[in-house]
Amino acid sequence: MLRCEAVGKRYGGGRWVLRDVDMRISAGDVLAVVGGNGSGKSTLLRILAGLSRPTSGSVSRRLTHIGYVPDRFTPHDRVSALSYLTHLGRIRGLSTSAARARGDHLLERLSLVGEREAPLRTLSKGNAQKVALAQALLVRPDLLVLDEPWSGLDASAHGVLSELIGETAAQGGAVVFTDHREAIAETHAEGVHVISDGRVTSHGGGRGGRGAAVVELVLAVPPAGGRPAEVNWSALPGVDDSASRDGEVVLRVAREHLDAVLLTALRHRWSVAGLTGTAGGPRHRFDMRRSAL
Numbered sequence: 498m499l500r501c502e503a504v505g506k507r508y509g510g511g512r513w514v515l516r517d518v519d520m521r522i523s524a525g526d527v528l529a530v531v532g533g534n535g536s537g538k539s540t541l542l543r544i545l546a547g548l549s550r551p552t553s554g555s556v557s558r559r560l561t562h563i564g565y566v567p568d569r570f571t572p573h574d575r576v577s578a579l580s581y582l583t584h585l586g587r588i589r590g591l592s593t594s595a596a597r598a599r600g601d602h603l604l605e606r607l608s609l610v611g612e613r614e615a616p617l618r619t620l621s622k623g624n625a626q627k628v629a630l631a632q633a634l635l636v637r638p639d640l641l642v643l644d645e646p647w648s649g650l651d652a653s654a655h656g657v658l659s660e661l662i663g664e665t666a667a668q669g670g671a672v673v674f675t676d677h678r679e680a681i682a683e684t685h686a687e688g689v690h691v692i693s694d695g696r697v698t699s700h701g702g703g704r705g706g707r708g709a710a711v712v713e714l715v716l717a718v719p720p721a722g723g724r725p726a727e728v729n730w731s732a733l734p735g736v737d738d739s740a741s742r743d744g745e746v747v748l749r750v751a752r753e754h755l756d757a758v759l760l761t762a763l764r765h766r767w768s769v770a771g772l773t774g775t776a777g778g779p780r781h782r783f784d785m786r787r788s789a790l
């Protein structure tokens with residue numbers, strides 16, 4: 498759903514903050530970006546969210562809704578948190594009542610109960626951060642970009658934030674967050690990108706590949722013969738990537754859309770040759786060609 502190729506960024510004629518960054522984000526990914534102060538984490542996140550353009554290289558996206566929580570959310574408004582969220586929800590296509598209900602629900606989950614009618618500019622840092630999170634989740638994001646989202650949050654909101662990240666990923670959205678603490682990144686992400694000297698390197702995180710929301714589906718010509726019909730796989734909801742390999746079609750599919758994609762495949766006379774999932778821990782591969790079934 499998002500691919501960065503050879504991305505570089507410098508501000509004005511200054512030093513290169515990012516160099517040659519290749520990154521790929523798929524449905525259901527939860528990725529962390531870690532690095533020291535000034536290493537370029539926020540810069541990278543703004544590029545991923547489409548708020549800043551790379552100086553070199555390219556970013557391609559297939560996304561409808563991006564939720565973004567900046568590193569500093571300092572609203573100066575006199576309006577209340579709930580009015581603000583209702584207004585933003587309407588801008589994002591919700592009806593007034595749906596926007597208000599969604600804003601109210603998110604503020605309740607994040608425990609901003611007492612202050613939802615207070616003017617935004619009077620909110621404490623942590624409560625303002627809760628409003629920032631709520632605005633990013635008013636409409637279910639395909640990509641949720643969170644810049645230091647834990648900073649300022651109280652302990653109960655920490656847990657809620659983890660839940661919200663998990664729910665977004667389980668629904669086929671991807672999440673990218675920054676934190677300067679590698680332990681936090683390891684706890685919450687399945688992939689960690691480390692920025693140092695402008696270069697980004699990646700390694701697996703500590704959640705045992707919780708990318709359970711995405712599966713790889715391999716489709717083949719049926720053994721009994723017959724020609725399957727052409728399908729524009731990339732246009733199907735939940736299909737993040739499609740490729741041809743030795744006469745087979747390999748798709749990466751958000752798990753919640755898997756049944757519909759399988760149905761489309763079978764209706765077009767494709768045969769399911771394999772399914773690789775990451776559900777609940779280690780990767781499983783079901784190879785229909787070798788299966789005893």
Ligand SMILES: Nc1ncnc2c1ncn2[C@@H]1O[C@H](COP(=O)(O)OP(=O)(O)OP(=O)(O)O)[C@@H](O)[C@H]1O
Pocket residue numbers: 508514532533534535536537538539540541568677
């Ligand atoms: N708009 C800007 N104009 C000029 N320089 C900028 C701008 N934004 C960021 N920089 C510079 O780019 C570098 C990377 O900044 P960035 O905010 O991306 O780092 P960071 O890793 O998020 O830092 P921190 O952990 O302190 O939040 C810094 O040297 C910063 O001064």
